Amino acid sequence: MFFASDNWAGAHSKVAERLLAASNGFASAYGTSELDQRVEAKFAEVFEREVAVFFVATGTAANSLSLASVQKPGGISFCHNEAHVAEDECGAPDFFSGARLATVEGALGKIDPKALATKIARFPQDAVHHGRAAAVTITQATEIGTVYSLDEIDAIASITKANGLPLHMDGARFANALVALGATPAEMTWKRGIDILSFGGTKNGCWCAEAIVFFDPEKAKEMHFIRKRAAQLFSKSRFIAAQFDGYFQDGLWLDLARHSNGMADRLRAGIEKTNSAHLAWPTVSNEVFTIIPKSSARTAEDKGAKFYEWPIPESQPDLVGSDETLIRLVTSFATTEADVANFLACLA
Amino acid sequence: MFFASDNWAGAHSKVAERLLAASNGFASAYGTSELDQRVEAKFAEVFEREVAVFFVATGTAANSLSLASVQKPGGISFCHNEAHVAEDECGAPDFFSGARLATVEGALGKIDPKALATKIARFPQDAVHHGRAAAVTITQATEIGTVYSLDEIDAIASITKANGLPLHMDGARFANALVALGATPAEMTWKRGIDILSFGGTKNGCWCAEAIVFFDPEKAKEMHFIRKRAAQLFSKSRFIAAQFDGYFQDGLWLDLARHSNGMADRLRAGIEKTNSAHLAWPTVSNEVFTIIPKSSARTAEDKGAKFYEWPIPESQPDLVGSDETLIRLVTSFATTEADVANFLACLA
Amino acid sequence: MFFASDNWAGAHSKVAERLLAASNGFASAYGTSELDQRVEAKFAEVFEREVAVFFVATGTAANSLSLASVQKPGGISFCHNEAHVAEDECGAPDFFSGARLATVEGALGKIDPKALATKIARFPQDAVHHGRAAAVTITQATEIGTVYSLDEIDAIASITKANGLPLHMDGARFANALVALGATPAEMTWKRGIDILSFGGTKNGCWCAEAIVFFDPEKAKEMHFIRKRAAQLFSKSRFIAAQFDGYFQDGLWLDLARHSNGMADRLRAGIEKTNSAHLAWPTVSNEVFTIIPKSSARTAEDKGAKFYEWPIPESQPDLVGSDETLIRLVTSFATTEADVANFLACLA
Amino acid sequence: MFFASDNWAGAHSKVAERLLAASNGFASAYGTSELDQRVEAKFAEVFEREVAVFFVATGTAANSLSLASVQKPGGISFCHNEAHVAEDECGAPDFFSGARLATVEGALGKIDPKALATKIARFPQDAVHHGRAAAVTITQATEIGTVYSLDEIDAIASITKANGLPLHMDGARFANALVALGATPAEMTWKRGIDILSFGGTKNGCWCAEAIVFFDPEKAKEMHFIRKRAAQLFSKSRFIAAQFDGYFQDGLWLDLARHSNGMADRLRAGIEKTNSAHLAWPTVSNEVFTIIPKSSARTAEDKGAKFYEWPIPESQPDLVGSDETLIRLVTSFATTEADVANFLACLA
Structure with a gap:
């Protein structure tokens, strides 16, 4: 992850x-x-x-x-x-x-x-x-x-x-x-x-x-x-x-990018299905910005997920609730479907 | 070569x-x-x-x-x-x-x-x-x-x-x-x-x-x-x-340098034995500066040798005769004994 | 002026x-x-x-x-x-x-x-x-x-x-x-x-x-x-x-600055008395930013006054009416009471 | 001086x-x-x-x-x-x-x-x-x-x-x-x-x-x-x-330069007449480089002359004797004939 x-x-x-x-x-x-x-x-x-x-x-x-x-x-x-x-x-x-x-x-x-x-x-x-x-x-x-x-x-x-x-x-x-x-x-x-x-x-x-x-x-x-x-x-x-x-x-380069974007698509789709998390804004490439409960972030980290918490944009100071956090998820050619599924499981 | x-x-x-x-x-x-x-x-x-x-x-x-x-x-x-x-x-x-x-x-x-x-x-x-x-x-x-x-x-x-x-x-x-x-x-x-x-x-x-x-x-x-x-x-x-x-x-790094210097030693020894070429100055690492007849340089190049002709040092304007040239030979971890022998043969 | x-x-x-x-x-x-x-x-x-x-x-x-x-x-x-x-x-x-x-x-x-x-x-x-x-x-x-x-x-x-x-x-x-x-x-x-x-x-x-x-x-x-x-x-x-x-x-340096600021004070006081112009914001040194009718600006220029029209601050887009302009007036040690009076007369 | x-x-x-x-x-x-x-x-x-x-x-x-x-x-x-x-x-x-x-x-x-x-x-x-x-x-x-x-x-x-x-x-x-x-x-x-x-x-x-x-x-x-x-x-x-x-x-600018160069000419002429000093090299503008006895340099300084001792050029290491020094004399629009005469007197 x-x-x-x-x-x-x-x-x-x-x-x-x-x-x-x-x-x-x-x-x-x-x-x-x-x-x-x-x-x-x-x-x-x-x-x-x-x-x-x-x-x-x-x-x-x-x-x-x-x-x-x-x-x-x-x-x-x-x-x-x-x-x-x-x-x-x-x-x-x-x-x-x-x-x-x-x-x-x-x-x-x-x-x-x-x-x-x-x-x-x-x-x-x-x-x-x-x-x-x-x-x-x-x-x-x-x-x-x-x-x-x-x-x-x-x-x-x-x-x-x-x-x-x-x-x-x-x-x-x-x-x-x-x-x-x-x-x-x-x-x-x-x-x-x-x-x-x-x-x-x-x-x-x-x-x-x-x-x-x-x-x-x-x-x-x-x-x-x-x-x-x-x-x-x-x-x-x-x-x-x-x-x-x-x-x-x-x-190869296009295949790798397609794979990477595809993994991000899976993340996006999975997040949209959850009740606890939602996308901060729409993205189409291999980066997914998501607002999740702080507790879910800790859970995911405990299970080995690596990601960065992201600064709240100055233009959207109210984007995130007090017990939520904004995280950035980046996929790559090396991301697997299992990685995505495991991460989504942390949000459930 | x-x-x-x-x-x-x-x-x-x-x-x-x-x-x-x-x-x-x-x-x-x-x-x-x-x-x-x-x-x-x-x-x-x-x-x-x-x-x-x-x-x-x-x-x-x-x-x-x-x-x-x-x-x-x-x-x-x-x-x-x-x-x-x-x-x-x-x-x-x-x-x-x-x-x-x-x-x-x-x-x-x-x-x-x-x-x-x-x-x-x-x-x-x-x-x-x-x-x-x-x-x-x-x-x-x-x-x-x-x-x-x-x-x-x-x-x-x-x-x-x-x-x-x-x-x-x-x-x-x-x-x-x-x-x-x-x-x-x-x-x-x-x-x-x-x-x-x-x-x-x-x-x-x-x-x-x-x-x-x-x-x-x-x-x-x-x-x-x-x-x-x-x-x-x-x-x-x-x-x-x-x-x-x-x-x-x-x-490994020292072995490679020893090999490289050793190939240069072979070059130096070989050049000192020839009548037609001589070392421009004494070196001990993997670079050998040699004065050779221009005709030998052409011969070597024709046989596929790669090397640079070197500018005559300002402090030694008379280093090289009119039908001679100063060349730099650099050995590496990948230089072989055969490369050296073949090059020396060009000078003979 | x-x-x-x-x-x-x-x-x-x-x-x-x-x-x-x-x-x-x-x-x-x-x-x-x-x-x-x-x-x-x-x-x-x-x-x-x-x-x-x-x-x-x-x-x-x-x-x-x-x-x-x-x-x-x-x-x-x-x-x-x-x-x-x-x-x-x-x-x-x-x-x-x-x-x-x-x-x-x-x-x-x-x-x-x-x-x-x-x-x-x-x-x-x-x-x-x-x-x-x-x-x-x-x-x-x-x-x-x-x-x-x-x-x-x-x-x-x-x-x-x-x-x-x-x-x-x-x-x-x-x-x-x-x-x-x-x-x-x-x-x-x-x-x-x-x-x-x-x-x-x-x-x-x-x-x-x-x-x-x-x-x-x-x-x-x-x-x-x-x-x-x-x-x-x-x-x-x-x-x-x-x-x-x-x-x-x-x-001397303080006297000159006092004079210069004093001339700006006179400008500020005079502008506050007019009906046609008003100060864009309060100032205390030798610069006075004033909103005046465009017609007054032309009048003053015609009479020889020199000043710069100033860009509207990005943070105050509505500062100036459509037939007005923002101008900067800078006084100096060499500004005279007559200069000030003459300029104020242009606004009357 | x-x-x-x-x-x-x-x-x-x-x-x-x-x-x-x-x-x-x-x-x-x-x-x-x-x-x-x-x-x-x-x-x-x-x-x-x-x-x-x-x-x-x-x-x-x-x-x-x-x-x-x-x-x-x-x-x-x-x-x-x-x-x-x-x-x-x-x-x-x-x-x-x-x-x-x-x-x-x-x-x-x-x-x-x-x-x-x-x-x-x-x-x-x-x-x-x-x-x-x-x-x-x-x-x-x-x-x-x-x-x-x-x-x-x-x-x-x-x-x-x-x-x-x-x-x-x-x-x-x-x-x-x-x-x-x-x-x-x-x-x-x-x-x-x-x-x-x-x-x-x-x-x-x-x-x-x-x-x-x-x-x-x-x-x-x-x-x-x-x-x-x-x-x-x-x-x-x-x-x-x-x-x-x-x-x-x-x-004016040419007059001033003529004066300045002229004062240097006087210095040059005066130095050439002395036995104790001589020009280090020929100059034609308002700078005069002179080799003088160290004792003369001290005398001149004691009498109020201002000048710089100059480093010996690397290309002329033997330019100056052991009890001599190389000095630079620069004239200007403000140099007077008396300045020159007084300086030359120090060398006599």
Whole structure:
């Protein structure tokens, strides 16, 4: 009953085996090997267009360096007020990009387009004192388990385009969002106006596989230096490539995300059937936020369940009763039907 | 005949298998798992004292964050003028630490203690205009295959102590230096006055395993924030821990370094026997710098040998004749006796 | 009728003459001259305790370097959401300090102590992902013309002390606040728990005279390097010292602030008497925020009045009627009774 | 007998009076006043072409922000190894630009063109590990009192052009160099290929007047943000403008430099006539480096002379005998013939 985070899971066996298979022999370093190049071509295939791909060590690196690549002195990057870049990366996006983050409100973890437009308007390109808009970043799936619809991404992109700003997507849970929408990678990104993507593999069955994807390779040239200066250029880069190779093989990555989302569906369905617990808000990816009696939380923990109690959102101070608690449940490729059933039994 | 770099080798089978074994099951993230803690204790055992250990993605990260942890505004970090931090890290040490590097001369890739003392004296602690000394970093084994003797480290450390400066060791090839000296890890580090160590596993049989080691854990507290802000905190940290676990098991790391150095010994011995080639300077670790006829270099390449031609050191402009070239040969855990024999045959 | 900003005024004649008098002769550079030292002693006298004083070029520099001197990796500095450091300094505080700003709500331009305590609690000292509290900064007088009472400063200081955080005061309009409260400099700063002060002279009759004041000189040692590295160490530092010398002479600085506040009092009184205009909120320093008919604004401009229309505060969207506008009027040492009378006549 | 530095002198009376005259009345802030614009036009006249001008507080700011405006991740700025940016600015150029400095040798304080070309060649535009060339900066007059001839600037500029690199001139003593060469401002700058100039007025009779001059205004757009973020945008900018207004009036700036250089000529001539002292190397601007008996140095100091003893250049370890010392004498607009005569008398 490990629902603490999808990064508590290990590596899927097919990824692990592909990595093991790549461990022998010699290959040129720093991303120049044949395998690196083959996997880069795989990315182009997955996204149905030429892309520039940069492997990095962590999702924080992918987000921070993406934003750094579009920075300006006095620049402002806009994100949702619960976004990972704002809340959970220790200031890394600011540190690497020199661009401050400004947060934008929005229901269900998603930037409200009107609020975004209003906020961007406060930072025009000649605002030497206030600072000027530099980029927008959205998270897909969001930090609270919801997913931007294609139309919702369009709405954001139309604002960034109107303002001449690049649009970045934090795709730490890209695959979970993709299968939730039933869209193709292209449909959810560059066809919507995404310019740069943090493509995460780690949470969905890899050990450590994160990539920055530029949909306009012309704009990626500085990234070679930005990444190296950020100490994110792996010497044995092929070991990241190998993971992605296994990840993409025969659509494994989508299968894993489907499994993970499916386990979350089971959780959601089970919770809706109980009298004691109820969903805090609707989610469609592999995160489930649930309000349960404190006693049930203790029971579940006693039986070995792992999960985090979650802070009550500032915008919903009355969400939770005095003898209740808000918990986050995250499923992964490694979650089993038995895990779900056992957890639901704790709530009964 | 892959002699281009030790980072062209893959992973040793025992490291790969240990990693595979760790791929199943759930474990808490961000370095808090039981395996992370066990491996941290292993470091304490290896170094015969309590240490604080921080896994990072690359050697550049280990060096840069180590220097960042002892930075001061206007600070200067001193290194050898051929050091990796100065020559091959794209300014990352400066970027992360805000401390400039000042280079110091010295024969055979090693800082000359007198030159160091003279240079430090130019940057006293009240030198607001010049800047002030902040740290010293040495590379063990050096960039050109030599190794500081224990006495030579003592000589450097006595200067840093006299000046109240922390001493860092870039140990990207720590194990190779260790077995070349026949010293213990403790003897080559904190017993000599090393304060912080970049402990490299990647070049010696891991996929990606680098650690920052503080010999005074009290001084390591800021590193938690420095590392996270630098986007170097792995979520599935256990996959680094697992590699080190295999690496340390039954002294594997020392065996691999002994093998690697031994292959270099064979190269050195073979070259000394030829008439056509000769060693550029004496080395004892797994790097061999050799002056060979350009025609031999072409022959070797035609037969599939991989190696880099090396820039002529500024201090030795006449090192190489007009029809000769200087090449660097690096051996690794994966180098075979046959590789060495085949290469030597190219020189005959 | 120049009410656009107090930085539109020139220099008071006594400051200008003192500067002229100091223009002859030779003096040692970089803050070491006899005059520099005499003025530093004057600061100690004014504040009734030993202080460390650092002249800088701008208020932005004073604020940014103050916050930089107490920075930590992953640090957060807390300020009011309308603070100058957050709104009008192009990210300089973040740039120099490496610490992000987090904004706190509060009525009338002043941080609400409860909101501050709540916000700080979200960033404890071990919050590697979120970041950790590093400092608090308040503005006295505030950006919207109000002034923290001594008790209100106490309330903020008790929170910073309880959390072990340094407390900075942005005193760009320090003198205006001081005479509004009728307090001594000591009473409004270190006796309340202020650790570092940006002491502004420019807006109150100097040309360019800003100082960072540390109330604990032991904590000021790094500032020598921070300032020089920030390109803020004047060679002919005495020309700043001379301005402060004239500024402090016979209490000139307080007289100027009294005059400036007095002119604002006249504006406030006159506006309260009119039927057509009314004060947007109560202020006591040299800033007056007024809601006037748009037609009156045009009339005043036609007659040569200079002032800024001000954005409607997000928290008070209905503050202003559809044919009204919110304007900011700033008085200075150079504002005359006639200026005030003429402006009020435009509203009649 | 104040020969310590030209920044020990105060302000010339005509500059001081112009500043006094500008102290009355109101003017718009942050560089938008009529006077600011008039002085900007004066710069265009002086340089015989449209320019973009940015006032800043210090020469260090001018240099650092100039280099920051042409920075790249992993960038290297090349300067002479005795340059002010490398030796005396506490790392500010690196801090603001994120570009490391690499020093180049050259006789008499001037970059050797061949050495520059060689060094640049080590940092090509695709050198992700080493870093890449970003800019070149020369100092005119140099730190040791010499001056690049127009041909010598051409030689440097032809290298920067061939490499596609911007060329910056540190003109802290621009006027002294100009009158030494008898060239026009245009001839010594953009007609030679200078792209950006740090134009210093402080050392030559202003209190505080430094400007960054872009010869291609199109490339200056980012500087508005770079300067503000660097806390270098003066609110009462007109007080800098006023100084430059007086400085340029009727060629005052050139007269002052001629006087200053002339006093240095007298020193040089006087020293060459003595038996006891001799010039360390030939200089033509307002700095004179002299080798004198230690006893003469003590005598001069006893009589009130102020000067700095200078470190022996590393390249000329035998420059000075055991009972001699190397001193630097700097003249200024305020140096008198009597000062010179009195100093020379100390050597007799």
